[in-house]
Amino acid sequence: MLVMVHIMNSEISASCIERWLLVFAERILEKKDYLTDLDAAIGDGDHGLNMARGVERLRERLGSKLVAAGRPLNAGLAAATEPADAETNIGVLLRTVAMTLISGVGGAAGALYGSFFLNAAKEAASLLKNGADPQRNISIAEFSQVLRSGLEGLKQRGKAGLDEKTMIDAFEPAIDALQDSIEQGEDATAAFTAACQAAEKGMQKTIGMQALKGRASYLGPRSIGHQDPGATSTFYLFEAARKAFA
Amino acid sequence: MQKLINLPIDTVAESLQGLELAHEKILRVSHKSRFVYRADAPVHGKVAIVSGSGSGHEPLNVGYVGRGMLDAACLGDVFTSPTPMQYLAATEMVEGGAGVLYVVKNHTGGVLNMEIAMEMAAEREIMVKTVLVNDDVAVDDAANRRGLGAAIFVEKIAGAAAERGYTLNQVQAVAKRSSTQCRSMGVALTSCILPNLGRPTFDLPADEMEIGVGIHGERGRQRIPSTSADQVVELLLEPIMADLEVRAGDRMLVMVSGLGGTPQQELYIVYRHLHKLLTMRGVTIEQQLIGNYITSLEMAGCAVTLMRVDAELLELWNAPVHTPTLWW
Numbered sequence: 349m350l351v352m353v354h355i356m357n358s359e360i361s362a363s364c365i366e367r368w369l370l371v372f373a374e375r376i377l378e379k380k381d382y383l384t385d386l387d388a389a390i391g392d393g394d395h396g397l398n399m400a401r402g403v404e405r406l407r408e409r410l411g412s413k414l415v416a417a418g419r420p421l422n423a424g425l426a427a428a429t430e431p432a433d434a435e436t437n438i439g440v441l442l443r444t445v446a447m448t449l450i451s452g453v454g455g456a457a458g459a460l461y462g463s464f465f466l467n468a469a470k471e472a473a474s475l476l477k478n479g480a481d482p483q484r485n486i487s488i489a490e491f492s493q494v495l496r497s498g499l500e501g502l503k504q505r506g507k508a509g510l511d512e513k514t515m516i517d518a519f520e521p522a523i524d525a526l527q528d529s530i531e532q533g534e535d536a537t538a539a540f541t542a543a544c545q546a547a548e549k550g551m552q553k554t555i556g557m558q559a560l561k562g563r564a565s566y567l568g569p570r571s572i573g574h575q576d577p578g579a580t581s582t583f584y585l586f587e588a589a590r591k592a593f594a
Numbered sequence: 595m596q597k598l599i600n601l602p603i604d605t606v607a608e609s610l611q612g613l614e615l616a617h618e619k620i621l622r623v624s625h626k627s628r629f630v631y632r633a634d635a636p637v638h639g640k641v642a643i644v645s646g647s648g649s650g651h652e653p654l655n656v657g658y659v660g661r662g663m664l665d666a667a668c669l670g671d672v673f674t675s676p677t678p679m680q681y682l683a684a685t686e687m688v689e690g691g692a693g694v695l696y697v698v699k700n701h702t703g704g705v706l707n708m709e710i711a712m713e714m715a716a717e718r719e720i721m722v723k724t725v726l727v728n729d730d731v732a733v734d735d736a737a738n739r740r741g742l743g744a745a746i747f748v749e750k751i752a753g754a755a756a757e758r759g760y761t762l763n764q765v766q767a768v769a770k771r772s773s774t775q776c777r778s779m780g781v782a783l784t785s786c787i788l789p790n791l792g793r794p795t796f797d798l799p800a801d802e803m804e805i806g807v808g809i810h811g812e813r814g815r816q817r818i819p820s821t822s823a824d825q826v827v828e829l830l831l832e833p834i835m836a837d838l839e840v841r842a843g844d845r846m847l848v849m850v851s852g853l854g855g856t857p858q859q860e861l862y863i864v865y866r867h868l869h870k871l872l873t874m875r876g877v878t879i880e881q882q883l884i885g886n887y888i889t890s891l892e893m894a895g896c897a898v899t900l901m902r903v904d905a906e907l908l909e910l911w912n913a914p915v916h917t918p919t920l921w922w
């Protein structure tokens with residue numbers, strides 16, 4: 349019995365990923381004005397608007413699919429850990445998310461989050477294509493590998509790294525923490541909680557940084573003392589992951 | 595502050611509808627993919643010039659679509675760069691078999707979305723090359739400089755070169771050469787208001803100015819107490835002259851662009867002093883543009899752009915152009 353619970357808890361299905369993104373969407377829409385205020389202070393005041401446009405498109409794509417698959421949004425954890433249904437392969441799903449963001453958002457955020465999901469999708473597709481069942485769920489270790497590839501794609505697209513006051517400052521520590529926790533044999537709850545906390549800490553650390561990339565970099569030292577809007581939306585992504593996967 | 599809009603979310607779409615009605619002989623609008631293109635596109639055998647930006651900078655770039663300049667301009671939401679899919683749709687619409695040049699204004703959103711568009715165009719076997727516009731001397735790190743008014747000079751010259759039958763490589767080369775000869779700097783006297791937000795992006799007290807602003811309503815490099823037009827001109831011109839290493843005998847195109855909320859009257863006051871300073875330094879002004887050419891919604895202030903020209907660049911600049919905003 350204990351073993352069963354452990355397996356259920358450490359597998360990620362396509363519908364689980366959909367739920368993650370829907371929770372994320374909800375959070376972004378709640379925080380739209382706050383994200384925009386953060387961007388107005390050191391950027392051009394559109395990050396909340398950009399992200400809201402993106403997640404609304406995601407809701408149109410994913411929400412309808414979930415409902416069509418007979419899985420209401422409030423179906424809870426049981427539904428979320430069921431094996432993916434026939435059409436929803438995790439790679440395909442992540443690719444749909446990427447294309448929705450790339451085509452629906454614009455700005456830096458659209459290209460960067462889009463590249464994150466596009467590379468994540470490629471990694472998922474290559475993990476799944478070698479196995480017998482391409483529709484299978486993936487382990488949280490595999491999921492962490494998928495996110496890691498997404499991050500590599502984002503960094504490559506943005507030609508950016510840590511400590512430049514961008515979303516990477518939330519992404520990278522979160523994925524590091526997730527991977528560490530999994531490697532230490534901790535369960536999904538512990539792993540996603542650690543990831544969420546690391547994202548939050550990374551986000552807060554951006555306050556003290558001078559922006560070296562993106563629009564905020566034009567302010568030079570005047571960018572210090574403000575929290576990066578992109579790192580903040582990324583924190584919401586990991587907060588949503590904790591809710592959906594932990 | 596009030597805006598002459600209907601529903602805030604309809605701002606971009608309705609503005610494009612008006613543009614199309616006003617200039618139906620020159621251009622067409624794809625309302626679905628939100629781009630403006632030449633009425634006679636695609637022009638077979640000609641290199642196509644494609645540009646794009648967020649909206650709120652009008653007449654940039656939509657007002658520069660037409661014979662002798664842009665084949666297409668994509669338009670994003672207010673201050674938000676267009677998506678790769680928009681660029682791809684525009685590219686497919688105007689590509690005439692001789693390749694496409696993208697004019698990219700340097701800033702993260704603009705560069706990344708165009709990069710993705712180029713990768714997609716390459717998958718469809720459309721030849722795309724780019725020219726980067728990065729003329730804003732307010733940004734210290736030269737590699738990170740924003741694109742400002744130089745976009746207009748580069749788009750005009752690339753458009754003329756394409757019209758003359760230059761190949762894609764030749765158009766790109768002349769566009770790059772023009773881009774390296776441009777420098778700009780701007781000043782804001784007020785912030786501006788995004789239609790979907792309804793309040794100013796930043797606070798700027800009535801007795802202060804922001805020196806070194808871009809065109810997205812973002813703050814500038816430095817805040818100074820309000821000062822006279824002549825002094826502002828000196829603050830803008832000196833870094834431009836130093837960076838461009840202007841020497842006596844140089845021939846220049848000069849632009850004083852209002853940012854949207856400054857009267858033409860004041861722009862001429864700016865030009866008056868600019869003209870005096872440049873003449874004193876032995877610079878020949880070959881042509882000047884004074885008016886709202888690249889804006890930031892209703893922001894008050896202006897941006898000064900200088901471009902050093904040689905005989906070829908000047909000839910291309912003077913070649914016929916037929917767009918809503920530039921016409922000769």
Ligand SMILES: Nc1ncnc2c1ncn2[C@@H]1O[C@H](COP(=O)(O)OP(=O)(O)OP(=O)(O)O)[C@@H](O)[C@H]1O
Pocket residue numbers: 387391392394395398399454455456457458460505506507508513514515516561562563576577578579648673674675701702703704810
């Ligand atoms: N090179 C980069 N790499 C990673 N993240 C970046 C980079 N540049 C900017 N960002 C992130 O993007 C966020 C800003 O996104 P936003 O949606 O406001 O786009 P934008 O910069 O306003 O786009 P545009 O320049 O087209 O107006 C920043 O807060 C930062 O986290």
Ligand SMILES: [Mg+2]
Pocket residue numbers: 387391392393394395563
């Ligand atoms: Mg922004």
